[in-house]
Each structure stands twice: as C-alpha cells, then as structure tokens.
Amino acid sequence: MASIAHIIPRTLKGFRDYLPEAMIPRERLMETARQVYRSYGFSPIDTPALEYLDILTGKGSEETDRQLYRFQDHGGREVGMRFDLTVPLARFAAQHINQLGTPFKRYQIAAVWRGENTQRGRYREFMQCDFDTLGTRAVAADIETALVIHDLLQAIGFSRFTIRVNHRMVLNGLLERLGLVKHATAVLRALDKLGKMAPDKVAAEMAATAGTSAAQARQVLALSELSGSNAEILQQLVPLVSGSDLGEQGVERLAEILAGVASAGVAAERICLDVSIARGLDYYTGTVFETFLDDLPAIGSVCSGGRYDELTATYGKRDLPGIGASLGLDRLLAAMETLGMIAPVRTPAAVLVAFFDAQRMGDYLQLAAQLRSAGVGVEFYPEPRKLGQQLKYADQRGFRLAVIAGSREFEAGQCQVKDLQTGESQLCSLAHRAEAVVAAIRAVTA
C-alpha cells in the first residue's frame, strides 16, 4: 500500500474561512452597502487584486509599503496585492476617466490585503466597501460622503455611532503658521495619538521626531484643548489659523460641511468635529472622516475616508480630485458579533418543505417550485426521514417555517404551514399555484 501524504488542513495567520453562520450576515451587509451606495447614484466597478508594484508603493504611507504583499510573477514582473481600494481607483481613473466623464461616482466591494499583525477586527485579508466621487472639489461631495456614511450605518442597524470629521488644511494651516510644514507627517502622527497619550508625552514625541520647540508643541497641542459643540470648536479654531489662507479655508470648509449635513437631517450627535483626527494615509489633502461605534470604540474606526485631490498626479494626470470613504466590513462584523447583533441563522431560506410521504417526491418538488417562483426561499429536505428529525433539522438551522403534507393533506388538496417559533400550524389550500400557502408564509416573514 502506498503511503498517503497527510497534509494538515489549516489557514494562514490573519486569513479566515467563513461558515454559513458568518457568511450570511456578511452577505447581508454587502447587500445593504450596495443598496445605500446605489441610492446615491454610485455605480459598481471592479479592479484586479494584483497591480504592478510601482502603482501601489509610495501612495499610502511608509507603513502600508511595509505591509504590502509583494512578489515576482511568473513573467518576472514585480507585483503587489492591493492594500486598499483607493489607490487602485486612482490608477483606474487615470486610465479611463475620459470614457467615464466627471463627476464620476463609483462603489467597489472587494478584499484587500495587509501583512500586519492581527488582532480582534484586524485581519490580513479583509473586505472593504468603498464609495468615491471623482472629478469635483465641490463641498457638496464632502457633505454627501458624510451622509452616505450616516445612512449606511443606520441601514445596517446602528443608532449609536459618531462620525468624526476634520480637515487637513486646518492642520496644515496651523503648521504653516508655526513653520512646521516640512515636518507635517511627523507632527500629525504624534497629534493623532492625543486620544491615548498625555499631552506632554505627545509634545516629547514631536520634539523627538519633528524637532519642534516647546512653544511650537504648545501651539499644536492647543488643538486638544478645544471643546464644546461643533460650532464652539469652529469658533476657537479661527484665531489658531488666522493669517494662513490654507487654515482659514479649512475652517470655512468644515463649517459648510457641518451645516450641510445638518440640513439633510442628520442628528447633531452623529457627527462631531475632532481636530486630532489626522489619519495616517499620506494621500489625504482635505476633509477626513473616521467613524466610531459608541458602544465599542476600542475596535477602531469602522468607516474612514477623506478627500485626496492629488492622488492621480503621480500617474501624470493633473486635476482629478476625489473624495470617498471605506466601510471596513470585517471589522464591523467583528464588532456586531461582540455586541450580540448577529442572529445565529444558518440558512438563507425561510421555509423547509418536509419530505414526508416517500411516494410523493414529485408533489413536494412542484410545491417548492411554486413557492420559489413566488419569491419565497425554500429548501426541500432530500430524504423521507422521520418527520420529527426533519423538524429538528429545521429548528436547528433557524428556518422560520415548515411546510408539511402527507397523504391526508394531499388528498384534501392542502398542506400545513407550521410556524416554528410559535409551534402553530394552519391548513392552506394548494390550489392556484399554492397562493394561499404563499400568503400564509408572507404573513409571518414580512
């Protein structure tokens, strides 16, 4: 006997299998995102998982370059796996924008890969649901981006979340006044830690990485002392950036965004001006967004984005501004899981048709087909096993209803529609393509 090589089945660190229980809510989320994006006029596109390496490098940050999965393909080409959907979009737009026209609004739901250390809600392969508007600098696009984030989270079922908004030009304006523009990245990175680190520690980091003086650090950190309502913070921001065109424009822009979002009917507590939000990605130039769940802020931002007005410049195309955001589907799912928002459903169909009378398979198949053509999801149990076992199966999988018919029912032209939650069942006529059965099912599942 030849010995069989035994290979241990396993998955790579940070990569996961998705069982039905996980995949059903996951697909539901994607469906919700699609619906919301489409309702704003975003069109679907897709791009390859692999790109030429030079398309991807130097666009996000040093960190994303380090996390990039890269290798040589069989033709010796240097390639990389996309680490987000925004950089590929910039390449896509630089190639096709003349056919697309502007403004161009697209959404893309696809996996991305980052070779970083894992944690709850942080994986090496994860799904992003991006939407972006290219070709306009209009503030309406910034406002709409916030509105989409808001509608999306509401449609998913969240009521307690906060969209944090800031503007890179406010930060850059302040840095311009202080003569720190050259060290912007280092200063902003330190500033970003204000939520977690004491201000004097942040100042120390700034001094170390950006060479700021004590006075400069104090002025940057003055941002952290701003408090109050959005309007009050805006007011306090004015003197901090006065004299800097950039900064003044940024403050004005933020005011317009907050006003616009309010006119669309978004509750004031859902959106919050937070001047410490800088975001680590280098390509952002204007408005930036992060979205936190009030009940689980530790998991991090579940939907982030911002304005990037110069991303296509590196591909030789000038003047193609863009703004958009990305829903972190797998992170959000991890959050919903720990918040107990995921129902343990293991079937996507509502109804199980029991295979009861072994002589009548054709009748069951006909009934199931009739229900499906009326739009009802139906699973037909494949073996004529004991009814009790079939009901147990239905119960465990989370079917809402069972349709039961034996010779007694068939002879009367009827079947039972059993509600598995209440245990009650009613007799329905099979006449007219089982319309009475469909109606009884609808009454429960609607």
Add this chain to the structure above:
RNA sequence: GUGGCUGUAGCUCAGUUGGAUAGAGCAUCAGAUUGUGGCUCUGAGGGUCGGGGGUUCGAAUCCCCUCAGCCACCCCA
C-alpha cells in the same frame, strides 16, 4: 515588526507535587418515538493534549523552538 497572556473532543472547560487505557457538559449520530421540533432517557462516534525537539524510569503538566488566537505598542478597516 516588538512585548505580554493563552492553546486539552466541533464548542466551553476539568485534569492533584510529573504517574497507569485523558474526563465532563453542550453539540453530532443512532435508538426510545413509522404523522409533528425545542424537554427527557439510553447508547455510539469523536483526542498523536496546537506542532516539533529536549529533560525524565515516566510529560497534558517542566524547558526550548515553532504555529495560531487574544491584548498592548505601531498602524489602520
């Protein structure tokens, strides 16, 4: 990439100072129960104790390496 904690059946966990064929509950399958699920009872299957090496007469237990998960840093969805 750095540091800390953890790893025993599909899941949650017991397992004495290192001691004999490694246990329980839940889940799965079968039966009690050939026209009605969730309860009950009976029985069965399922483990190279994450993997590899070392110490020892003897390792689930101690040591080293490795893999994976969780947490923090970093960064981010």
